[in-house]
Amino acid sequence: MRALVARRLLQAAVIVAIAATTTFLLVQLAPGDPLGDLVENPRVPLEVRERLRARWGLDRPMHEQYVLYVRNLARGDLGWSFSQNRPVADAVIDALPNTLLLMGVALIGAFALGMTAGVIRAGRRGSMADRALGAGTLVFYSMPDFWLAIMAMLVFAYWVPVFPTSGMTTAVLYDYLSPAGKLIDRLKHLVLPATTLVLLLAAIIARYQRAAFLDVATQDFVRTARAKGLTERAVLWRHVLRNALLPVITLLGLSLPMLVGGSVFIEQVFAWPGMGRLAVGAIAARDHALVMAVVLMGSGLVTLGSLLADLLYVVADPRLRLHSPTSG
Amino acid sequence: MLSRLLPVLALSAIVGCGAPDRSDADAGGTVIMTVGAEPDAILPLTTTSIAGNQVADILFERLAEPGDSMNTRGDGGFEPELAESWTWAPDSLSIAFKLHPGAKWHDGKPVTARDVAFSFDIHKDPEVGSPVAPLLARIDSVTARDSLTAVVWYRQRYPEQFLDAAFQVRIHPEHWLGKIKRSEYTTSPDVRSPIGSGRFKFARWEPGTLVEVVANTEHYRGRPKLDRILWSIAPEFNAAAARLFSGEADYLEYLRPENVEEIKKHSELTMTRYGSLDYGFMWFNLRDPRNNARPHPIFGDVGVRRALSMAVDREKAVKNVLGDLGYVSVGPLPRAHLYGDTTLKTPGYDLEGAKRLLDSLGWRDANGDGIREKGGRQLRFSLAAPTSSQTRMRFSVVLQAMLRDVGARVELDHMEIRAFQELLVRKRWDAAMQTWRTDPTPSSIIQTWGIASVKDGVNFGSYQNPVFDAYIDSAATTMDPARAQSYYRRAYETIIADAPAVWVFEPVNAAGHHTRIKVAPMRPDAWWTRIHEWYIPRNERIPRDNIGLRAATP
Numbered sequence: 001m002r003a004l005v006a007r008r009l010l011q012a013a014v015i016v017a018i019a020a021t022t023t024f025l026l027v028q029l030a031p032g033d034p035l036g037d038l039v040e041n042p043r044v045p046l047e048v049r050e051r052l053r054a055r056w057g058l059d060r061p062m063h064e065q066y067v068l069y070v071r072n073l074a075r076g077d078l079g080w081s082f083s084q085n086r087p088v089a090d091a092v093i094d095a096l097p098n099t100l101l102l103m104g105v106a107l108i109g110a111f112a113l114g115m116t117a118g119v120i121r122a123g124r125r126g127s128m129a130d131r132a133l134g135a136g137t138l139v140f141y142s143m144p145d146f147w148l149a150i151m152a153m154l155v156f157a158y159w160v161p162v163f164p165t166s167g168m169t170t171a172v173l174y175d176y177l178s179p180a181g182k183l184i185d186r187l188k189h190l191v192l193p194a195t196t197l198v199l200l201l202a203a204i205i206a207r208y209q210r211a212a213f214l215d216v217a218t219q220d221f222v223r224t225a226r227a228k229g230l231t232e233r234a235v236l237w238r239h240v241l242r243n244a245l246l247p248v249i250t251l252l253g254l255s256l257p258m259l260v261g262g263s264v265f266i267e268q269v270f271a272w273p274g275m276g277r278l279a280v281g282a283i284a285a286r287d288h289a290l291v292m293a294v295v296l297m298g299s300g301l302v303t304l305g306s307l308l309a310d311l312l313y314v315v316a317d318p319r320l321r322l323h324s325p326t327s328g
Numbered sequence: 329m330l331s332r333l334l335p336v337l338a339l340s341a342i343v344g345c346g347a348p349d350r351s352d353a354d355a356g357g358t359v360i361m362t363v364g365a366e367p368d369a370i371l372p373l374t375t376t377s378i379a380g381n382q383v384a385d386i387l388f389e390r391l392a393e394p395g396d397s398m399n400t401r402g403d404g405g406f407e408p409e410l411a412e413s414w415t416w417a418p419d420s421l422s423i424a425f426k427l428h429p430g431a432k433w434h435d436g437k438p439v440t441a442r443d444v445a446f447s448f449d450i451h452k453d454p455e456v457g458s459p460v461a462p463l464l465a466r467i468d469s470v471t472a473r474d475s476l477t478a479v480v481w482y483r484q485r486y487p488e489q490f491l492d493a494a495f496q497v498r499i500h501p502e503h504w505l506g507k508i509k510r511s512e513y514t515t516s517p518d519v520r521s522p523i524g525s526g527r528f529k530f531a532r533w534e535p536g537t538l539v540e541v542v543a544n545t546e547h548y549r550g551r552p553k554l555d556r557i558l559w560s561i562a563p564e565f566n567a568a569a570a571r572l573f574s575g576e577a578d579y580l581e582y583l584r585p586e587n588v589e590e591i592k593k594h595s596e597l598t599m600t601r602y603g604s605l606d607y608g609f610m611w612f613n614l615r616d617p618r619n620n621a622r623p624h625p626i627f628g629d630v631g632v633r634r635a636l637s638m639a640v641d642r643e644k645a646v647k648n649v650l651g652d653l654g655y656v657s658v659g660p661l662p663r664a665h666l667y668g669d670t671t672l673k674t675p676g677y678d679l680e681g682a683k684r685l686l687d688s689l690g691w692r693d694a695n696g697d698g699i700r701e702k703g704g705r706q707l708r709f710s711l712a713a714p715t716s717s718q719t720r721m722r723f724s725v726v727l728q729a730m731l732r733d734v735g736a737r738v739e740l741d742h743m744e745i746r747a748f749q750e751l752l753v754r755k756r757w758d759a760a761m762q763t764w765r766t767d768p769t770p771s772s773i774i775q776t777w778g779i780a781s782v783k784d785g786v787n788f789g790s791y792q793n794p795v796f797d798a799y800i801d802s803a804a805t806t807m808d809p810a811r812a813q814s815y816y817r818r819a820y821e822t823i824i825a826d827a828p829a830v831w832v833f834e835p836v837n838a839a840g841h842h843t844r845i846k847v848a849p850m851r852p853d854a855w856w857t858r859i860h861e862w863y864i865p866r867n868e869r870i871p872r873d874n875i876g877l878r879a880a881t882p
Contacts, residue, residue: 032746033753038376039786040749042764042775044459046784051457084535085369085514094535150566157574165570171360171538171560171577172872271562273536281563286746 008310012303019299020292024069027288028062034082034286056082069292078296079289083282088293091278096297098168099267099274103259105194110201110255115248117202118209122244123236125214133206140203145262149196149269156192163191166271193270197262201255208251212244219243246317253309257302355543355551357864357873359845361559362568362577367539370530371519372498373450373458373505382856383539383559384498387434387524391425391444391478392494396851398666400769401487401809403494410439410499410525411478420485423493427476430548433501434529441472446502448480455510463496487807488769499525527552527860537561542877552860555877572597572840579841581855584718585651591840603664603852604837607657608720608763609829610640610711610727615790617756624758626709631689633827637675638682639734640727646833649722653838657831659824660764660773664834664852667770667816674824674831682734693735700735708737709758714748720761723832727761752788760788762829768853770816771804777823791828844868 035052038044053059057068072079078088117137121130140148157165164170168189169182177185216222217240225239226232260276267276275294282290367380372388375381389410397405403414411425431439448470451458466489468481480493504523508516521530527549528541539559545551560577562568569587571577573594583591583599591597612627627633642656661668686692691700691707700707713724721742728738738759743751751757764776774781778797781787796819803815824831839855841847844865848858864873 030746031750032744033750036746036749039753041376041459042767042772042781042786044376045462047454048457048459048461051454080515083368084366086517086520086535091535153567153570158570161574164576165574166562166567167537167560167571167576171558172358172540172556172875176875176878268564269567271564271567277536277563284744284746 004314005307005311008307012300012307015303016296016299020296021066023295024066024288024292025062027283027286027291028065030286032286034058034288036286052082056080065288069289078293081282081287081290083285083287083290088289091290092275092293092297095273095275095278098272099263099276102190102193102197102263102267102272102274103256105190106197106201106259106263107252107255109194109198110205111248111252113198114202114205115209115245117206118248119213119241119244121206121210122213122217137203137206140199141207143200145196145200146265146269148200149193149266152192152196153269164189166269168272193266193272196266197259200262201258204255204258205248205251209244209248212247213240216240216244246313249309249312249316251309252312253306256305260298260302354863354866355553355555356866356876357554357845357869358556358558358875359554359579359862359864360571360577360872361557361579361581362571363559363561363581364563364565364568366536366561366563367533369514369519370533370539371500371513371522373456373460373500374514374519376459379559382854383541385526385854386528386541386557386856386859387522387526387530388498388500389431389525390495390498392490393857394491394495394768396849398768398851398853400491400666401812403490406490406494410444411494414490414494420482420489422479422481423490424473424477424479425493427478428548429476431525432546432548433504433525434523434544435501435504436546437501437503438475439499439501439525440475441478442475443499443502444478445470445472446506447497447500450500450505450510450513451497453510456513460496463492467492485807486805487812488771488804491769501525528557531556545877553863554859555873555875557859569840575842578845579839581837581839583653583838583840585649585653587840588651588653588838596843597840598843600839600841600847600850602837602839602850602855603662604835605662605664605766605768605852606763606835607660607662607766607831608723608761608833608835609657609660609831610723611760611762611789611829612636612827613755613757613759613789614792614828615755617758620755620790625705626707627758629689630827631685632691632707634675635682635685635689635691635734636731636736637827637830638678638685639736640730640830640832641677641679642830642832643677645723645726645730648726649719650833650835653836655834655836657834659820659831660766660777660829661770661820662766662834662852665766665770666768667813669817669820672817672820672824675827679733686734691735698732698735699737706737707735708739710739710741711759711761712741712743712748712751712757713761714745715742716745717761717763719833719835720763724761727830727832755788755790771800773819774800774804777828789828791823791826793822793826796822796826844870844873 033039035049038049057065081088081091084091117133121133124130153165156163168186170185174182174185222235222239225235263274264276264279267274268280275297279294282294363379365377365379367375367383368377369375369380370383372384375384391409391411392406393409394400395405395407399405410427410431412428413426415424427439427441433439448467450456451460452464466483466486468483471479473479482489501523508518513519520533527544527547529544531540531542533539538561540556542556543552543554560571562571569580572580573590591599612633614624614627616622616624646654646656655663658670658672659674663670686700691702693700711724711728713720715721724740728740731738752760774797776786777791778787779792782790782792799815799819799822803812803819806812846863848861851857
C-alpha cells in the first residue's frame with residue numbers, strides 16, 4: 001500500500017509539473033499584454049509602463065521568467081499578482097476555502113442525490129419513475145453549466161426571490177447578524193451555486209450508478225443470495241448495492257476535474273469569490289503568476305482526488321488488496 | 329433574518345449613531361454600489377483603474393475641485409477643497425495655497441503644507457512611477473511657507489497651471505506614507521488600508537467581495553449625509569445588475585439599454601441620467617497592417633474614408649444599439665465636455681453621395697458581386713471589436729450591414745479584450761470599434777490623435793496631421809480663452825475633414841438606483857464627486873440604513 005501511495009504521489013507531482021509548465025507556455029504565448037489596460041490608457045506614458053514591466057519581470061525572455069518562477073516556487077514563493085497588487089499566496093488563501101466549501105457541498109450533495117436516483121432507477125427498471133428520472137438526468141447531463149446557473153438565478157433569485165442572486169453573504173447586514181443568523185445567511189447564499197453543481201454532477205453519477213447496479217444484479221452471487229431465501233430488500237441492500245458502489249468510487253476521482261472546471265463558470269455567474277473566479281480574472285488580466293497558482297492548485301486537487309479514489313477503491317475491494325504486489 | 333437584526337438595529341439607534349448635533353440629525357443610511365470591477369489599488373498615487381480612482385477620490389482630497397463647470401483654464405469655477413483660498417504671485421509663476429485650518433487626516437493628525445509638498449514630491453518621483461507625473465513636468469517645486477501655506481512654483485506660465493497644482497494631485501499624509509519605502513507603494517500591505525482626509529474614511533477591503541468606507545464625522549466641512557458606502561463586486565455584468573433588481577444593492581453606475589425597460593417595471597427603482605465624456609468610433613488604420621511603412625491600401629485614401637463615413641446612417645445605428653442612451657457623435661470631443669461643440673459638421677448620411685464618391689475614386693463593382701474593386705483589390709476589410717463591450721460589438725454588426733449597401737465587405741473580428749488591445753498596439757488591423765474617454769483637459773486630445781502618440785502612445789490608427797497638432801498646441805498655450813476656443817474649433821474641423829474614423833456615438837450615462845437614495849447632480853467625468861450630498865430620508869430607510877457607524881464584527 002505504501003509503495004502504491006508513493007508511486008501515485010510521484011505520478012501526481014509529475015502531472016502537476018507538466019500541467020504547470022504547459023500552462024506557463026500557453027499563458028506566455030497567448031495574445032495580450034498583462035499591462036493592456038495601461039497600454040490603452042493615454043495618460044500612462046511609455047516610461048511608466050516600461051518601469052512596471054521591469055518591476056514584474058515581464059521584460060525578460062520567456063525562459064528566464066520560467067526559471068525565475070520555478071526557483072521562487074521551490075522556495076515556496078508563488079509570486080506577486082500585479083492584477084490584485086498583492087502576493088499570489090494571499091489571493092489563493094482567500095479564495096481556496098470558498099471553493100473547497102462549494103465543491104465539498106456539491107460533491108456530497110451530488111453523490112447522495114445521484115446514487116439515490118441511480119438505485120431507484122435500477123430497482124424499478126422500466127417503471128414510470130425510471131423513465132422520469134432517466135429523462136431528468138439526461139436533461140441535466142446535457143445542459144451547459146453556465147446556462148443552468150443563469151436560469152437558476154433568474155428563477156429563484158429574480159422571478160421568485162427566495163435566494164440571493166450572488167456572493168457568499170448579504171452585504172453589510174451579514175456583519176451584524178447573530179452567529180445563527182450568519183450561518184443561515186451563508187447557507188442561503190450557498191444554495192443556488194451548490195445546487196447547480198449538484199444537479200450537473202448528480203446526473204452523471206445517477207447514470208453510472210444505475211448501470212453498475214444492473215450489472216451486479218445479474219451476477220451469480222446475487223442469484224445465490226436469492227436462492228438462499230433472502231428477502232429482496234436484503235439482496236438489494238447487502239449484496240447488490242454494496243458491490244455496485246465500487247465503480248462509483250472511481251467517479252469520485254473523475255468528478256473532481258469536472259467540479260474544478262464547472263466551478264469556474266458557476267463562481268463567475270454567482271460572484272462566488274473562489275478559485276474559479278480568481279482564474280477567470282487572472283486569465284483576463286494575463287496575470288501569469290496568479291494563473292499559474294490557480295492551475296497548480298487545480299491540478300494538485302485533481303491528482304490528489306484521483307489518488308484518494310484509487311485508495312478508496314483498494315480499501316473497498318478486497319480483491320485488489322489480494323493482488324497488490326505489496327500485500328504479501 | 330429581520331427579527332435577528334432588530335436588537336442590533338435598536339442598539340445602533342441608541343449607541344451606534346451617538347448623539348448627533350442638529351446638522352447631523354438626518355444623517356444616516358447605507359448605499360451599496362454593485363460594481364463589475366475591483367480596484368487595482370485605492371491609493372490615489374498608484375491607482376490606474378476607474379474603480380480605484382472612484383474609491384481614492386472619496387477617501388482623499390485635492391487642493392481644489394473644478395466644480396460643475398469643469399473649467400480647466402485659470403481658476404474660474406474652482407471650489408475650495410483642502411485649500412480654503414489661494415493667491416497668485418504677480419508674475420503668475422507661483423501660487424500660494426492656504427490650507428483649511430480644521431483639515432485633519434483620518435487618524436486625527438492635522439493636514440499641513442508639508443503634506444502638500446510631500447505629495448507633489450512622491451508624484452514626481454520616477455521611482456514611484458505615478459501616472460500623474462508627466463502632467464507635473466512644468467511644476468518646478470512645492471514648498472511649505474508655514475504649516476498651513478503651500479507654495480507651488482512653476483517653470484513657466486500656462487493656462488492650465490492652476491489645474492495641475494490644484495486638481496491633478498491628491499494630497500497624501502507624509503506621517504503615514506513617509507514611513508513606507510517609495511519603491512513599495514504598490515506592494516506594501518499598508519497601502520491597502522489608506523489614511524486620507526476625505527469625507528469618508530476607509531473601513532475594509534475584502535478582495536473579490538467588497539470595499540467599504542464609512543462617514544468621517546470629524547470632517548472640517550461637515551460630515552457626509554450617508555453613514556457608509558459599500559462597493560459590492562460581481563465581475564459578471566448580469567450578476568451585478570441582478571443585485572440591483574433584487575434589492576441586494578442600491579446603485580448601478582452604468583445601465584445598459586436593455587436595463588432601462590427593466591427599471592420601469594420596478595417601482596422602487598429609478599434612473600438618473602448624466603453626461604458622458606466617452607465617444608465611440610469606427611477607427612481606420614491609416615497604415616498597412618502588413619507593413620506599417622506603407623499607407624493602408626484602402627484607408628490611406630481620405631476620399632474612401634469620407635465615403636465610408638457618408639455611408640453610415642449614424643442616427644439609425646445609435647437608435648438601434650443605444651436607444652435613448654446615446655447621441656450621434658460630433659467628433660473626437662463629446663458634447664458633455666466644456667469644449668464640446670455640437671455645431672461642428674460631421675459627414676451626414678448620404679448613401680448615393682458615398683457611392684458616387686467611391687465611383688469617382690475608381691472603386692467600382694465591375695463583376696456585379698456586390699463588392700467594389702479597384703486595381704484587383706476588393707473593398708473588403710476586417711472590423712475588430714472586443715467581446716468585453718456589448719455596445720461595440722453591436723455597433724460593428726450594424727455598421728457591417730450599412731457598409732454592405734455601399735459595396736464594402738466588412739468581416740467582423742470579435743475577440744477577447746487583451747487580444748484586441750494587442751492587435752491595436754501591433755497595428756495589425758484594418759478597422760476597429762473603439763471608445764475613448766476624454767480628459768476634462770481639452771488639450772489632452774493630443775494624447776489620442778497627435779503625431780507624437782503614434783510611436784509611443786495610443787494613436788494606434790497612425791493619424792498624423794501637423795496642422796491639427798499646431799492648432800491644439802496654440803490652443804493649449806494661449807492665455808486668451810476666446811482664441812483658445814477658436815483654435816480648438818479649427819483643430820476639430822481639421823480632424824473631422826481628415827476622417828481618421830467614422831464618429832459614431834456618444835453614450836448617455838444612466839445610473840440605476842433605489843428611489844430612497846436622493847442623489848446630487850452628477851459630473852460627467854466623475855459621478856461620485858458630490859456623493860457626500862447624497863441622502864436617504866429617514867422615513868424611507870430600510871434595515872441596512874440603520875446600522876449606524878459601528879464597525880463590523882466579522
